[in-house]
Amino acid sequence: MMIDAMRAHLGNGGQILKSRDDNTPVLLTQNSSAADDKPFKLSTGSRCGWAKPDEAIGSDKLRQRIEPWLTALVQSEHLAVLLGSGLTHAVHWIGAGTALPGMNSVTFGSLDAEIAREVERVARAAGRENGNFEDQVRVANELLRGLEILNAGKDHDSPEKRQLEQLRSDLSGVLAAFAKSILDGENSLATAEAAKREEAFNYLVSFLMSFASRAGTRERLQLFTTNYDRFIEAGADTAGLRLIDRFAGTLAPVFRASRLDVDLHYNPPGIRGEPRYLEGVARFTKLHGSVDWLACDGSIRRISLPFGAMDATPYLEAPGLKGIDASSLMIYPNAAKDRETAAFPYVELFRDFAASICRPNSTVVCYGYSFGDEHINRVLEDMLTIPSAHLVIIARGDPLGRIMRTYEGLGRHAQMTLLIGDHLGDLRALVDHYLPKPAIDRTTFRMAELLKARWGTEPRSNGESENPDSAAGSSTT
Template sequence: MTKVINVLKVRDDHCPVHFEATEDARKYKLSEGHEAPWAGSQEFGLKELRGRIEPWLTALFQSEHLSLLLGSGLTHAVHYLAANKPASGMGAVAISSYVDEISKAAGDTADKAGREKGNLEDQLRAANELLRGLEILGKSEEALRLREELRQTLAIFAKSILKNEAGIAAAPDTNRELAFNTLVTFLMSFSSRTGSRDRLNIFTTNYDRLIEAGAELAGLHLLDRFLGNLMPIFRSSRLDLDMHYNPPGIRGEPRYLEGVARFTKLHGSVDWVETGKDIRRIGVPFGMESVDPFLKAPGLQGASVHKLMIYPNAAKDRETSDYPYVELFRDLAAGVCRPNSTLVTYGYSFGDEHINRVVRDMLTIPSTHLVVISRDDPLGRIMKTYKELGRPSQVSLLIGPALADLSTLTETFLPKAAIDKTTFRMSELLRQRFGTEQHPSPSVGKGEFDVSDLI
């Protein structure tokens, strides 16, 4: 039986520390060849790990700028809690036209990204480029056949995304409530920032609407580039729209409303449709079986699944293909590449080079920090990227089921979902009344104060 290795690097760890479960599943020990002053030679449990991790994350979450990058790992985690099985992935599909050429191009793309084989995104990217080439060469019949195959492939892909949503929405009541409650706690741990701090930026590579569903349940207001009510339109001019309120008895001094985050879906969404010159978001209910009935609305000008804005979309020219993704990636770079900024990734395997490039640029700013949280690293891409970045002091790692299981993470290691000003005010009062040595932590040196003892 293969041992499950967990990887931890936080605070003053000079290198990643590997540890594994003992025969008692509630206890852990350092892996052979690894040592850490905070662990010593004794076995340790979640309590000791919490004392090591939670205060560190609490401090990082109070950075001037905080961003959260979510990958497919979040969908798999929530889906497993609800349906007791993982969500469906992006496996390759059979495109009969130019199958060898498309497969080779998809494989080359996968090799460059560090994946074992090409997935659906790689195939779509290669097929779209080939389609454009056929149109330039004037091979209209072959282009028409390939376009129809692309339409069918996108229809299958869209249904697989909605199937994952349905697996959560149609789960037994107890499991569904557990899954959504965990998701809400996860989101609010990041978004519960005082109004005086910069808004949380949420970025995701997922096409589903799981984050939107969780935000609705949490009462979290998401600000994206879409404006409108019935059929919102994507706008390039965001104008830094925000939400304020007037405190009772105070005039002329509006304050930021808590529980607001900026939201960017970097690869598009299953409910984004290209209509003429606009990108619109259509009202597809969460967990709907198919998007087809909603594409027949009069205002969509006969749109089909071929017009879904799923990256890389099947748009017919380069200019349309770049829009709106160029705006979305500009938001990513502007959101994270700032001084005193912390970027937390969850369930992201570092398989997208265009995102990795932004992360590398962010870490050239000395006051920035990257926190990588992932349940596993089967292809070794996370650790490979960590080594290639070459900035260990600016990177924290929480890899493995003991650290990144969604339930364990939200219950044990993430800061509580509350307004932090209250926590720190209480901390200051306790310091003044009792001094810092009244609440020692086994992982904190003498005279230091562990904020986790107050939470």
């Protein structure tokens, strides 16, 4: 499979689907001669067992391939959902009608050329075309630490010390500007037109509950994200979904290195046996930190920063936060300069990620994640060495070819499902047509069993006999 050909296919409005028993990805292209409700057909040269060449394909036929398959997968013994910036962009677009600010490259006032050169090298080594904001922060932190070591014995007014302080000031300014851009994105959704904002949150809630509504005997949903914003937390609050994370406390939650398994459960009245988990609870991990996490007094704290706040500065003036500024924000890979290791707290978060998904009978659903983080990709690759594990990749596009390159590189195609394209990866289309509907599966199964017991596998037509014996004789077992 040619990666460039896949990128061109998606860029022209094509879709990539691989589900159930598909041996290879099925390519769908735009069908201009068909009705609006059946906009796709098989691409030239693409073959599958469920559609014929030149057949008009719409969401009804695609739903038959996708929704039952995803419904079965999300009821795996262990389920995890990895959410990237694609979810935030989709929700913001529905609510505000504009694009969300991205992680654009920044300029440092001191040593900018040296930082840019190293960022280019790092990005090339990681297989990316260009460096991003995280690369710049990582390199700047490494350079800052190196200068601190080299110039430890220099005078405070020496040129080397002034250069060091200038770089530290530049890094703090860059982080403050980036945090402001995140808050601006939250604010533009929070202040959007009421009807549009409600629609956006309705889709976000439906998306989250499609995975969180698991059978009571199944382990809780493990929710992971690489996002710094609080869109997911806001959606969970709207849905009444309780998120359990590593923070303990009410007024000033503190990050704990030991996982806190606060799993509430109940026994249904009159039923004996193993307990059932309480509904509406999920475990939540922000792998890259958050805009409201701060390093303070040797610990990681979460401040009470409202969703939609214009500026974090007023909330940093509380007692106990004296001297705290943007340089203390725990945004990956920015580690507090007084920490013993730059890996804290991220090493704990990634350990949670690996321990949660690298288990038998587990399913991981990736949505809006571009596969640009090798430390995450390696864990997913390790997970697929377990034969019963399955990976579902849902994305609106693949402009850099990372998803299809990862698909080809992993090699375990039978353990992977693909839904890629501006239709299959669209949040509205997913919620309306393809994702499992929350909390109706058990009712659906009971209805099917009732219909089978009464009339066989299908209801009788109006012309069939009303004789009870005839009806009973039509039942199958």
